[in-house]
Amino acid sequence: SVEQTNNMTYADHAAAFGPRLSEKGKLGFLIEPEQDPTGCSPVVVEKPPFLQEDSWIALVRRGDCSFITKVRSMQKSGATAVVVGDPDHPGRWITMYAPGDTSDVLIPSVFLAQEEYLSLLSLARTGPIPIRLELDDFISWPLIDVLIIVVISPTILLVLIYISWRIRQRQKRRAELADVKTVNKLTIKKFNRQKIRENEREECAICLEDYMEADSLRVLPCQHDFHAQCVDAWLTTQKKFCPICKACIERLPCPQQQHERGM
Ligand SMILES: [Zn+2]
Ligand SMILES: [Zn+2]
Known part of the structure; x- marks a missing residue:
């Protein structure tokens, strides 16, 4: 989740690539790159003087290029994490995937649905805001989602089918x-x-x-x-x-x- 300093917490979906957030999370100032709000190309972020030593987290808009392109170019631009938001589709949650080798991605990234994105965006446009990306419950780890969908659900289904088949056989x-x-x-x-x-x-x-x-x-x-x-x-x-x-x-x-x- 994305925690803002006035204790607002926004739900997010961690990307399937890049490092996982550590237990203590990731602190930084959330900045929308003005040069390219989509984050598709590397940018130079002008941080206010009092933030020079602090790390910044890029807030970028979904679209125009792949998720991995955004994360790579924001990494190149010096961001320590990336928050990708969907401005167009209410309530649509996505786990960001990337094909191929992503071992060069050294910063974590998360996805926000429309409502969460727009409300964080309006805050970020008033100036850099301190946020903390937090490690969520175990279940929100994207690989666990995938594991549940791909492995566990069909297994449960098969077991149920097998049990009902056995019961029917026995009745017959x-x-x-x-x-x-x-x-x-x-x-x-x-x-x-x-x-x-x-x-x-x-x-x-x-x-x-x-x-x-x-x-x-x-x-x-x-x-x-x-x-x-x-x-x-x-x-x-x-x-x-x-x-x-x-x-x-x-x-x-x-x-x-x-x-x-x-x-
Ligand atoms: Zn007979
Ligand atoms: Zn006999």
């Missing part, structure tokens, strides 16, 4: 299975070789073992039978339909069958 899976209570209500009979009729199966289609006398068999609504143990495990952990004819053990069609019918 649960809808495909029979619960133990439903399965226990299905008919049980004891295998009896004497009572067997023609065309009745004598083996379990799940484990492919022949039925033994007095084996406990589960009879599904479709009249297919299996070892109770075998088919109970199938219905509660695989699918809630008959492994032979795919008839659902419940009255409603099973979810996966709806799907197969394209409903």
Whole structure:
């Protein structure tokens, strides 16, 4: 932020290039270079005699050249920091970027939106005003902005998508299975070789073992039978339909069958 001596504080956005402000900030007199208020070319700033030894901070207007050009030419002109303001667009905040190697930039620079810029400008035009550029909260560091936008937000989004996908998968899976209570209500009979009729199966289609006398068999609504143990495990952990004819053990069609019918 830009702090003015009468304790007015203006919000700013630090540039993505150049050094970061130190903990104690940057003190100086804010001066708008009269020769070139855009700061696009180096200027000679005439400081009043009482300011000769003090450092000055350039207040320049956005436009006509790139941010990095302004900062370089103000550095060349002896400024110790640069404040770039946008005179035209209310409320538009920009983090100043520069392509390529900017290691020659040795002074910090910040960006001000219209309202903050114009109010500081009117003060600066009354004469050099002492200000302090302050290091803001950690979060206003531009790289953190970028980090949040580029890395953290998509990661959070992906995690949320993954969680909701898992929940939906689990719900879908649960809808495909029979619960133990439903399965226990299905008919049980004891295998009896004497009572067997023609065309009745004598083996379990799940484990492919022949039925033994007095084996406990589960009879599904479709009249297919299996070892109770075998088919109970199938219905509660695989699918809630008959492994032979795919008839659902419940009255409603099973979810996966709806799907197969394209409903
Ligand atoms: Zn079996
Ligand atoms: Zn069946």
